[in-house]
Amino acid sequence: MPRMSAAWFTVVFGLSYIAIFALDLALFLYYPLVRQFSFVPLIDASSGPAMHWYGLMASAGCAGLAASVCLRDRWIPEVLLQWLWIVPVSAMFASAFLLRQFFA
């Protein structure tokens, strides 16, 4: 099993999550009413509402996993090491901004 970088996973997951959420690039959709996963939106109205979040997590997870396999912890500059937590915080702020229509 390849050695994986935990720090790079978090950083790339957070950055890609913002882009994937903003551009709605979910890997797949889930239709809870018919209990069906789909790579494309189902046009049949009887399919019920689609859930995007599982697909968003999967998309960002793939990006994070790829980065964690390809990149090494030691490649993170020492000066940046203490600031990596800013990425998940930024992803949280971006998510809140993208959801602002619910609170208008």
Next chain:
Amino acid sequence: MIVAALIAHGLIAVALLGAITHQALAVLRPEPLSARGTAFISRYVAVDPRVFRNAVIAMYVASFVLGCLLYPAYRLDARIPLEELQLGWAVGLFELKEHFGGIGLSALPLYHYYWSTARAPGSGRIAITLVLSFIIWFDFISGHIVNNIRGV
């Protein structure tokens, strides 16, 4: 089944809240305190915060998995009535909860890295612990608020 999963989700979340809050307060203490003090706060924060690492990760993952299993029931049985009641803020609150929860899950590897590596700076360790604390408290409270309005 859904009710049992919801109760387990809540119970694990309570234990997780206790662990992350204990760790966060311990890591924030200004200087090492003696566990022999009599004051409750002194004794509460006089623990080694490293011992919480694996418990926090295990409970976060367990709570997250249960939340994922409950999510379809929420989408069908709770969100649709909330939308019909025009409670957009409640729907948004739950949306925030799910996104923060996912971002928190992705922060666990960094949290583990900060708490496992000698090279990791102390300020990063404190920050990621506080970020996870915020997410866990926010998700717990927002989940309760939405469930009190319209439960699954």
